[in-house]
Amino acid sequence: MSGPVDPEDSGTYDGLATQLAAELPVWLPTQRWFAGKDRPITAVRPLSWTTVLDGDPLLLHLVVEVDQGDRTERYQLLIGSRRSQVPDVSASASIGLEAGLTCYEASGDADLTTVLLDLMAEGASIGDLSFESEPGAELATGLRAHPITSEQSNTSLVYGTQYILKLFRKLTPGLNKDLHLHRALREVGCEHVADPLGSISGTIGGETVTIGMLQRFMHDAVDGWVMATTSVRDLMADPTLPLEELGGDFAGEASRLGAAVATVHADLRTALGVEDADAAELERTVTTMLERLDRVAADVPELAQHVPGLRAAFEAVRHTPVPVEMQYVHGDLHLGQVLRTLQGWLLLDFEGEPAASLAERSKLRSVLRDVAGMLRSFDYAAQQHLVGHPADPALTERAMSWARRNRDAFCEGYAGVAGTDPRDSGDLLRALELDKAVYEVSYEHANRPDWLTVPLSSIARLMTEANQHD
Ligand SMILES: Nc1ncnc2c1ncn2[C@@H]1O[C@H](COP(=O)(O)OP(=O)(O)O)[C@@H](O)[C@H]1O
Ligand SMILES: [Mg+2]
Incomplete structure (x- = not known):
């Protein structure tokens, strides 16, 4: 911090902010x-601050x-500050240190x-913040929380073994899509989402904003990505066994997951309706795909x-x-966004594509977008063990068979x-898959060049398959 905290500031903390x-x-x-790593920060201004706990x-x-x-x-940030007894938070959490005070x-x-x-x-309400439980939810109190370690674009805190609170880091005006769709799905009794139990919202810059969502925590659940890649590892370990005889065959789960996704789509339709997309809407979709292709091809010669x-x-x-039915969908569906509990599959995180604008995320979509997302994810799961190893045709063929079987x-x-x-x-499905793969090409090119072969080989495969059908 750039200067000592003004004692007069107590209670409002304008100077501290x-x-x-x-x-x-x-x-x-x-x-x-932090979602803005692509460009330098030119300024940071405090917009609103609320004292949730005062004192030390x-x-x-x-x-x-x-x-x-x-x-x-x-x-949004949660700022802790103490004069003594600094807790054991990681070094990266420390924002500033002044004589006698740590933030x-x-x-x-x-x-x-x-x-x-x-x-x-x-x-409770504190200043511009409102804390609510969902209708009918009886929340236990006094539970201690720890952040989950698999943090992605947000920060999630697990309370005991019962609850998980997601704090949305990048705030967008209005009701957050994740909370909106979870509430809509609960209303129609959807069995494939974790119940929403509470929320935190704020009035910030004159607009209502969702800050957090509390859900039931599934402590017995396993991540879909972990299950799928474990199955692929089993397959690589004994390349002589037929796929269906593998202990870790995933096809039964993949089929149940397909059924769960279709059920969630039907429940979203029941809850929030459908609209018809006409030829003009399809034309906009085509234009968006072609524009992305031009942008990415200009950056990535391999494409x-x-x-x-x-x-x-x-x-x-x-x-x-036409017409093509459009409705609310998940929007960013992949194996890392689904959990296998003892009862069945759950879908998480309905916020939509992290990089898309708010207007893009709230658009109605074809359900095939989610299907395409999951099909791409099977390719990724199959190929992740091949990345960084010299090409081995037999293993590549095994990986491809696994992906085919599970898709x-x-x-x-x-x-x-x-x-x-x-x-x-x-x-339409093929175009949506290829569009996703083009996005992956740009992502891998910028972030993980070793992985570029994954979307590129999928694009090559989808092209060959199409030629075989022609
Ligand atoms: N209800 C839940 N029960 C158990 N684990 C959960 C639950 N919700 C989220 N998680 C875990 O937290 C991770 C991040 O949650 P997610 O909603 O996808 O947040 P983010 O927006 O940060 O991606 C998930 O991948 C999953 O491992
Ligand atoms: Mg997520």
Whole structure:
């Protein structure tokens, strides 16, 4: 921090908020959840701050506005501060240190975060923040929380073995889509989501914003990505065994997962309805896909040989019979967003594509987008053990058979509930898969060049399969 805290500040902490904001241009880019790592920060301003716990320790809820050139985003922070007895929070949480006072990101301080659950149980309001439990939810209080370690774009705190509170890091105006869809699904009795139990919202810059969502925590659950990649590892360990005889065969699970996704789609339709997309809407989809292709091809030379084929695949969407049904979908579905509990599969995290704008995320979509996301994820799971190893045709073939088997099982499970097989909508599903793969090419090119072969080989395969059908 740039200066000592003004004792006159007590209770409002205006000076502290300003001092913290001054530290943040350096600190924010070190945080995993910070979404703006692509550009330098040009300014950080405190926008609103609320004293959740006053005294020593202090818990301050801070919302800052972060400028990065012409882009401005809002982020929330939980700030802890103590004069003595600094808790065992990680070094990266420390934001500033002055004589006798430490400020840190407080999501790792269980003494402080316990209060958030208690406030939701009470239905409390503090300043511009409102803490609520969902209708009918009876929340236990006094539980200590720890942050989950698999943190991605947000920060989630697990209370005891019962609850998980997701704090949305990047704040967008209005009701958050994750909370909106979880509530809608609970209303229609959906069995494939974790019940929403509470929420925190705020009035920030004159707008209502969702800050957090509390859900039932599934302590017995296993991540879909972990299960799928374990199955692939088993397969690689004994390449002589037929796939269906493997102890770790995943096809039964993939089929049940397909059925769960189809059920969630049907429940979203029941809860929130459908709209028809006409030819003009399809044309916009085609334009978006072609624009992405041009952008990525300009950056990634390895994509050049596939550009004519990709262009043709996207243009083929124009011949999809209209109207096409559009509805709320998950929007960012992959094996890391599903959990296998003892009872069955759950879908998590309905916020939509992290990189998309709010307007994009709230658009109604074809359910095939989610199917395409999951099909891509099977390819990733199959190939992840091959990344960084010299090409081994036998192992590559095994990985491809695993992906084929599980992609088919997923679609069959989906068809069993939906009544139609996603593979029958050929051109649209294929274009959505390829569009996703083009996005992956740009992501891998920028972040993990070793992985570029995964989406590129999928694109090559999808092209060859199409030629075989022609
Ligand atoms: N209800 C839950 N029960 C058990 N684990 C959960 C639950 N919700 C989320 N998780 C775990 O937390 C991780 C992150 O949750 P997610 O909602 O996907 O947040 P993010 O927006 O940060 O990606 C998940 O991958 C999962 O491992
Ligand atoms: Mg997630």
